[in-house]
Amino acid sequence: MSITQIMFFFLSALAVFSAIMVLVSRNPVHSVLWLIAVFFAISGHYILLNAQFLAIVNLIVYAGAIMVLFLFVIMLMNLNKESEPNKHIWMKMAGAISGGCFLMVMGSLVRQAADFQGKEALVGTGDIGLIKNLGRALFNNYVVPFEISSVLFLSAMVGAVVIGKKE
Amino acid sequence: MTLLAFDWALLIEKLVLIAVIVFGSLGIALYTTFAERKVAAVLQDRPGPNRAGPFGLFQPFADGLKLIMKEEIIPNTSNKVLFILGPGLAMTAALMTCAVIPWSSHVELFDRKIDLQIADINIGILYVFGVVSMGVYGIMIGGWASNNKFSLMAALRGASQAISYELAMGLSLIAVLMLSGSLSLKSIVGEQMADGNLWNIAYQPLGFFIFFICALAECNRTPFDLPEAENELNFGYHQEYSSMKLGFYLFAEYVNMIMSSAVMACLYFGGYDIPFLDESTLAPNIAALLGVGALLTKIVIFIFIFMWIRWTIPRFRYDQLMNLGWKTMIPLALANMLITGALILWKAGA
Numbered sequence: 001m002s003i004t005q006i007m008f009f010f011l012s013a014l015a016v017f018s019a020i021m022v023l024v025s026r027n028p029v030h031s032v033l034w035l036i037a038v039f040f041a042i043s044g045h046y047i048l049l050n051a052q053f054l055a056i057v058n059l060i061v062y063a064g065a066i067m068v069l070f071l072f073v074i075m076l077m078n079l080n081k082e083s084e085p086n087k088h089i090w091m092k093m094a095g096a097i098s099g100g101c102f103l104m105v106m107g108s109l110v111r112q113a114a115d116f117q118g119k120e121a122l123v124g125t126g127d128i129g130l131i132k133n134l135g136r137a138l139f140n141n142y143v144v145p146f147e148i149s150s151v152l153f154l155s156a157m158v159g160a161v162v163i164g165k166k167e
Numbered sequence: 168m169t170l171l172a173f174d175w176a177l178l179i180e181k182l183v184l185i186a187v188i189v190f191g192s193l194g195i196a197l198y199t200t201f202a203e204r205k206v207a208a209v210l211q212d213r214p215g216p217n218r219a220g221p222f223g224l225f226q227p228f229a230d231g232l233k234l235i236m237k238e239e240i241i242p243n244t245s246n247k248v249l250f251i252l253g254p255g256l257a258m259t260a261a262l263m264t265c266a267v268i269p270w271s272s273h274v275e276l277f278d279r280k281i282d283l284q285i286a287d288i289n290i291g292i293l294y295v296f297g298v299v300s301m302g303v304y305g306i307m308i309g310g311w312a313s314n315n316k317f318s319l320m321a322a323l324r325g326a327s328q329a330i331s332y333e334l335a336m337g338l339s340l341i342a343v344l345m346l347s348g349s350l351s352l353k354s355i356v357g358e359q360m361a362d363g364n365l366w367n368i369a370y371q372p373l374g375f376f377i378f379f380i381c382a383l384a385e386c387n388r389t390p391f392d393l394p395e396a397e398n399e400l401n402f403g404y405h406q407e408y409s410s411m412k413l414g415f416y417l418f419a420e421y422v423n424m425i426m427s428s429a430v431m432a433c434l435y436f437g438g439y440d441i442p443f444l445d446e447s448t449l450a451p452n453i454a455a456l457l458g459v460g461a462l463l464t465k466i467v468i469f470i471f472i473f474m475w476i477r478w479t480i481p482r483f484r485y486d487q488l489m490n491l492g493w494k495t496m497i498p499l500a501l502a503n504m505l506i507t508g509a510l511i512l513w514k515a516g517a
Binding site for chain 2: 027029030033036052053056057059060063064065068071072075076130131132
């Protein structure tokens with residue numbers, strides 16, 4: 001086993017374990033912290049694929065900003081074990097079954113999809129994930145979708161300011 | 168059998184480098200606490216700590232020993248795991264920045280060329296930025312886990328302050344990136360050292376000013392030390408902490424100061440560049456050592472300015488802080504970015 005393989009299995013185990021802990025934890029703050037661990041593990045996978053920009057942006061945006069917002073909401077609402085609504089057993093069963101169906105569909109999709117057949121991951125060799133190449137690709141080949149999505153972001157920001165503004 | 172086939176010498180080299188840099192930073196942080204008290208004393212016209220050892224030089228060790236020997240109190244109603252995790256996270260996030268800072272060029276030892284930088288990744292600045300955004304967690308988790316309304320308020324304040332000033336910091340960084348065309352701190356320093364190029368401060372005075380103010384805010388230094396405003400929040404987010412856990416929080420602030428000074432020196436003041444000296448005329452090892460000295464001198468100057476500000480300016484009110492961040496700093500940083508971009512385009516066209 002090479003270092004890369006050891007890292008891959010370690011990160012995968014960490015990601016799956018943390019994801020399970022997100023669901024199992026009773027305390028919502030613990031769930032958020034485990035979710036941050038999931039993001040770290042996924043960023044590690046990006047680094048193994050030589051997509052450094054994606055890895056660090058994943059950390060800055062998800063772990064650094066969105067999760068802080070989650071923590072804010074949870075801390076201000078003072079959620080804890082007592083205030084957690086007690087769900088009926090049938091609700092839990094229905095959730096488990098629908099979640100399992102979704103997992104099956106996703107699993108078979110990944111296994112069957114023609115795009116994935118006989119392909120190997122470019123571990124540590126591909127260079128499209130480096131910031132220079134990514135920037136070139138974004139501003140040459142995909143400039144229209146890129147601009148449209150940035151306008152979308154801008155309108156979302158304006159919307160947030162309008163909603164947040166006091167009368 | 169090649170289970171782990173890789174360059175063991177490289178591993179040893181990096182481990183030694185990491186140990187030296189981490190313990191070096193901690194050592195400097197130790198004496199920064201002493202310097203803080205001495206600078207405060209000078210500015211307030213009093214002698215300052217002068218009992219332990221000559222000129223009070225052993226004072227930081229006495230302080231450390233006191234913190235370790237004190238009783239460890241964990242509040243009954245706190246969340247124990249997170250209460251212990253908080254200071255650890257604060258310290259880890261503070262120390263993680265040192266991985267991408269180029270401390271000097273390279274030394275040649277045992278026929279090896281050893282770069283005095285732990286990792287020269289091509290996303291260096293984004294890494295610094297990511298670590299800065301992680302720094303919020305130490306404060307938030309510690310404040311929340313204490314289960315105390317003052318701590319929680321301070322934690323929320325600290326987090327919103329950090330997020331607000333991160334934006335302006337990022338925008339002022341973009342202007343530097345436009346100039347240097349690289350995100351690696353090493354190439355940014357190299358760019359400034361090249362013949363005919365001035366330090367970035369000459370091209371980016373406004374950008375540096377914004378970055379410096381944001382660095383003050385990110386390190387929770389006066390006039391931005393709202394998270395620990397004792398007149399309204401008792402002691403802020405570390406109110407329930409005692410012993411070495413409190414020490415970790417206080418110490419993390421000093422490590423943060425050192426790291427942000429180092430980043431500022433690299434981005435705007437030429438990093439390990441010695442002014443008016445062509446390093447390539449010297450032997451590489453001597454040049455590297457002189458470079459470390461130059462960077463450390465710049466760091467010390469910045470730390471002194473941090474302290475000078477702390478003991479001169481009173482702290483802001485919370486609404487003033489937010490207004491400054493969102494209504495002054497961000498527009499200024501945006502204007503700086505626009506002007507820089509326009510000038511670069513104009514120069515490229517001419």
